[in-house]
Amino acid sequence: MNFEIDAAIQGPLAALRERGRDEARPIGLEADRLGRPIPVDDPYFAKLVARGEGRTRWRGPDGERKARSKPKSTGSRPSRRTVKTLLFVEELAYWDRGVVVANPGVGLPEANVIAMGTDEQKERFLGPFLTPDRPRWACFAMTEPGAGSDAAAIQTAAQKDGDHWILNGAKCFIGNATRSDWILAQATVDPSQGRDAQRAFFIEQGTPGLGGFRIEKKMGLKAYESTSFTLQDCRIPDANLLGGEARYEKRDGFKGAMKAFNAGRPIVAANAVGIGRAALDEALAFAREHDRLADARVRDRLERAARKLKVARLLCLKAGWLADQEKSNIIEASMSKLVAAQVGQEATSLGMELLGTVGARGDHLIEKLYRDVKALDMVEGTGQIQRIIMARKLVGLPR
Amino acid sequence: MFDFEFGEDLELIAETAKSFATDALLPKLREHESARAVDATVRASYAEMGLAGLELPESLGGADLGALARVLVNEELAAGDAGAALALDPLGPALYPLLEIGGEDAVREFALPLLETDAARAIFVDAADAELEVGTTISGSVPWVPSDRVDLLVLLRDDEAIVVRDGIEIQELRGSGMRAAGASELTLTGAPIAARFEGRAEAARARARARLYVASLLVGVLRQAADFSREYAIEREAFGRPIAHHQGLTFLIVDMLAAVDGARVLLHEAAWRLECAAAGEPAAAMAFAEAIETSTFVGPNAVQILGGHGFMQDYPVEKYMREARALGLSIGGLDAAREDAWTALADAGSHVQLSHLEVAP
Numbered sequence: 096m097n098f099e100i101d102a103a104i105q106g107p108l109a110a111l112r113e114r115g116r117d118e119a120r121p122i123g124l125e126a127d128r129l130g131r132p133i134p135v136d137d138p139y140f141a142k143l144v145a146r147g148e149g150r151t152r153w154r155g156p157d158g159e160r161k162a163r164s165k166p167k168s169t170g171s172r173p174s175r176r177t178v179k180t181l182l183f184v185e186e187l188a189y190w191d192r193g194v195v196v197a198n199p200g201v202g203l204p205e206a207n208v209i210a211m212g213t214d215e216q217k218e219r220f221l222g223p224f225l226t227p228d229r230p231r232w233a234c235f236a237m238t239e240p241g242a243g244s245d246a247a248a249i250q251t252a253a254q255k256d257g258d259h260w261i262l263n264g265a266k267c268f269i270g271n272a273t274r275s276d277w278i279l280a281q282a283t284v285d286p287s288q289g290r291d292a293q294r295a296f297f298i299e300q301g302t303p304g305l306g307g308f309r310i311e312k313k314m315g316l317k318a319y320e321s322t323s324f325t326l327q328d329c330r331i332p333d334a335n336l337l338g339g340e341a342r343y344e345k346r347d348g349f350k351g352a353m354k355a356f357n358a359g360r361p362i363v364a365a366n367a368v369g370i371g372r373a374a375l376d377e378a379l380a381f382a383r384e385h386d387r388l389a390d391a392r393v394r395d396r397l398e399r400a401a402r403k404l405k406v407a408r409l410l411c412l413k414a415g416w417l418a419d420q421e422k423s424n425i426i427e428a429s430m431s432k433l434v435a436a437q438v439g440q441e442a443t444s445l446g447m448e449l450l451g452t453v454g455a456r457g458d459h460l461i462e463k464l465y466r467d468v469k470a471l472d473m474v475e476g477t478g479q480i481q482r483i484i485m486a487r488k489l490v491g492l493p494r
Numbered sequence: 495m496f497d498f499e500f501g502e503d504l505e506l507i508a509e510t511a512k513s514f515a516t517d518a519l520l521p522k523l524r525e526h527e528s529a530r531a532v533d534a535t536v537r538a539s540y541a542e543m544g545l546a547g548l549e550l551p552e553s554l555g556g557a558d559l560g561a562l563a564r565v566l567v568n569e570e571l572a573a574g575d576a577g578a579a580l581a582l583d584p585l586g587p588a589l590y591p592l593l594e595i596g597g598e599d600a601v602r603e604f605a606l607p608l609l610e611t612d613a614a615r616a617i618f619v620d621a622a623d624a625e626l627e628v629g630t631t632i633s634g635s636v637p638w639v640p641s642d643r644v645d646l647l648v649l650l651r652d653d654e655a656i657v658v659r660d661g662i663e664i665q666e667l668r669g670s671g672m673r674a675a676g677a678s679e680l681t682l683t684g685a686p687i688a689a690r691f692e693g694r695a696e697a698a699r700a701r702a703r704a705r706l707y708v709a710s711l712l713v714g715v716l717r718q719a720a721d722f723s724r725e726y727a728i729e730r731e732a733f734g735r736p737i738a739h740h741q742g743l744t745f746l747i748v749d750m751l752a753a754v755d756g757a758r759v760l761l762h763e764a765a766w767r768l769e770c771a772a773a774g775e776p777a778a779a780m781a782f783a784e785a786i787e788t789s790t791f792v793g794p795n796a797v798q799i800l801g802g803h804g805f806m807q808d809y810p811v812e813k814y815m816r817e818a819r820a821l822g823l824s825i826g827g828l829d830a831a832r833e834d835a836w837t838a839l840a841d842a843g844s845h846v847q848l849s850h851l852e853v854a855p
């Protein structure tokens with residue numbers, strides 16, 4: 096048993112802290128004040144790319160071949176990739192979660208493309224992200240106006256037409272959609288067949304029929320765009336069907352899509368902890384400045400917020416640690432997201448309470464965090480959906 | 495770096511405690527409760543496991559295992575019966591002030607003899623839980639201790655431990671929970687002080703260990719309560735399906751299990767911290783506070799899930815509800831734990847690092 100964050104991680108964490116403070120926080124505050132996403136041509140993005148950020152973790156065709164031929168060493172130390180990622184994500188979110196999502200990179204669809212894509216697809220769609228020449232984005236489009244939580248009920252239709260597919264439908268709230276090189280969109284070949292009929296398609300930016308973009312006005316997380324769009328007789332070549340048709344004979348198109356969400360849950364949890372922690376620090380500083388700490392009611396509430404954030408953080412790291420051990424973590428991943436989104440929300444709300452009417456002015460960091468954190472109880476499965484996922488395992492809840 | 499596994503040795507000990515709890519304690523839960531004692535055969539098989547010297551230093555013939563071993567064992571035993579867990583441990587948290595403040599000599603003099611006496615009990619009392627006047631002798635009362643006999647009383651104050659052997663009057667009480675260990679009020683009238691050990695930092699450490707001791711019993715009870723009601727809810731049907739599949743209960747059950755897991759991981763982290771790292775004291779206070787808060791949610795709801803049946807003593811959940819509440823009242827309870835956890839937070843300047851509760855550079 097060990098809960099130490101060792102020096103090999105402390106170093107990079109300290110670097111992230113500095114960048115978060117000097118770059119992400121001010122840019123996030125500005126985007127929030129202006130009420131618009133960070134522009135595509137903002138020098139900040141170019142700077143990140145020049146610094147080597149925004150790259151895919153896919154290792155390229157050569158890297159992958161090497162990895163395949165290398166025999167899996169037995170008895171080697173287990174990976175700690177997930178735990179490390181979670182700690183970094185938490186630190187980034189502490190400074191600005193919206194800016195993190197706005198940052199260039201493959202983002203949400205990356206895990207799926209690596210797991211399910213054909214070699215040719217990885218080269219075509221991830222290749223440009225190996226050493227990107229400019230800021231590049233990609234996105235994953237599942238949610239529709241009529242189907243969010245009930246992802247098996249999506250209606251975007253894919254109809255076979257020779258060696259092409261014709262897509263028709265609408266997607267909403269898709270992060271970074273207008274600036275993405277391609278959109279990995281989930282569609283169905285037969286809406287009456289539910290999850291088994293789902294397929295994922297790469298839709299390249301500029302494809303005729305992809306349009307009607309509308310950047311939504313959001314309560315928070317304004318630094319990145321959440322965009323709704325339509326697909327009207329959008330012709331997509333066979334080669335853009337994720338994994339190729341053979342893949343779907345096993346009926347795992349839906350499963351594949353859900354996999355991305357499963358892996359993402361502890362990450363969302365870490366984000367919520369980071370935001371909550373920022374709110375707690377600000378609240379503590381404010382209470383200290385205004386001589387409120389002699390009040391036991393104030394102390395008790397701060398203590399509780401700190402304790403709950405610690406619980407959430409440990410649950411989140413446990414879920415990540417299980418993933419690193421290649422053990423099942425479905426319950427733990429959902430649990431961490433459920434708990435973290437709640438306690439992150441509570442910490443920001445407590446912060447507002449301690450600010451008093453200063454919070455009502457609308458120009459305090461805590462007020463922004465209070466708006467930002469709510470989305471984490473929605474994205475990648477609401478708190479209610481996390482409970483349902485857990486209940487399938489814990490009380491045999493039928494699908 | 496992070497490792498949520500306990501390691502083979504600790505897991506083996508936990509497994510042993512678990513099978514004992516399942517085979518010997520759980521089936522006799524009501525019997526032990528009404529007898530106000532654990533029966534002799536169960537006591538004998540407990541003795542065979544050799545858990546009595548779990549935390550004693552090797553030089554005193556113990557296994558010298560630390561806080562992690564203790565919380566794992568307590569959690570398993572309490573999942574069987576928290577009252578029996580207390581009854582079976584002759585030293586209990588009374589060991590900590592002796593060991594931390596008094597050192598090995600104090601343990602040798604006061605604690606070891608009890609290990610040779612059948613059913614002996616050393617009783618830990620935190621000054622916050624008693625009304626005692628300390629002078630050259632000690633007088634006053636302790637409203638409740640979970641025992642019908644007191645071979646040794648160890649009083650923990652903020653800067654010292656006081657040992658009392660004689661002059662303790664014992665008045666049996668019904669007790670709200672843990673009756674298998676007994677329940678009494680103690681009255682001291684000019685009781686002689688057998689020994690006095692001073693040290694503020696050591697006293698804080700002793701209190702932290704005592705908090706982990708009780709918190710781990712609590713977590714064991716809560717885990718069992720949540721699991722029992724979960725299993726019941728899968729079996730019991732209403733309106734044509736298992737009650738667990740009505741979303742009002744589905745969500746409640748999931749939330750209870752998440753709350754227990756949260757309290758549990760905090761407990762383990764605190765035990766690790768106390769044993770292997772820094773800032774164990776506030777972490778233990780936090781873990782205790784979390785276990786207590788969780789008990790107020792999980793205890794009553796475990797009963798609720800069984801409906802009217804939960805209220806009846808044919809099922810154990812009413813016992814869990816009582817005991818979860820009673821366990822959280824000692825060592826100053828929730829308020830004192832929160833105040834101690836807070837102190838570390840207040841010292842942390844403006845940037846709270848949750849892992850350490852320390853200021854970042």
Ligand SMILES: Cc1cc2nc3c(=O)[nH]c(=O)nc-3n(C[C@H](O)[C@H](O)[C@H](O)COP(=O)(O)OP(=O)(O)OC[C@H]3O[C@@H](n4cnc5c(N)ncnc54)[C@H](O)[C@@H]3O)c2cc1C
Nearest residue numbers: 235236237238242243244268269270470473474475477479
């Ligand atoms: C900031 C932001 C960014 C997003 N980015 C993306 C993105 O990049 N790509 C993408 O595909 N999607 C994205 N989404 C969409 C997000 O995944 C959905 O909003 C979410 O899954 C919920 O779906 P919904 O909004 O349709 O709500 P609904 O499904 O309509 O849910 C409404 C309410 O009903 C509850 N509910 C639903 N079903 C049940 C049930 N069975 N039992 C109990 N309660 C239930 C929900 O918990 C919720 O409280 C984003 C959303 C936000 C807010």
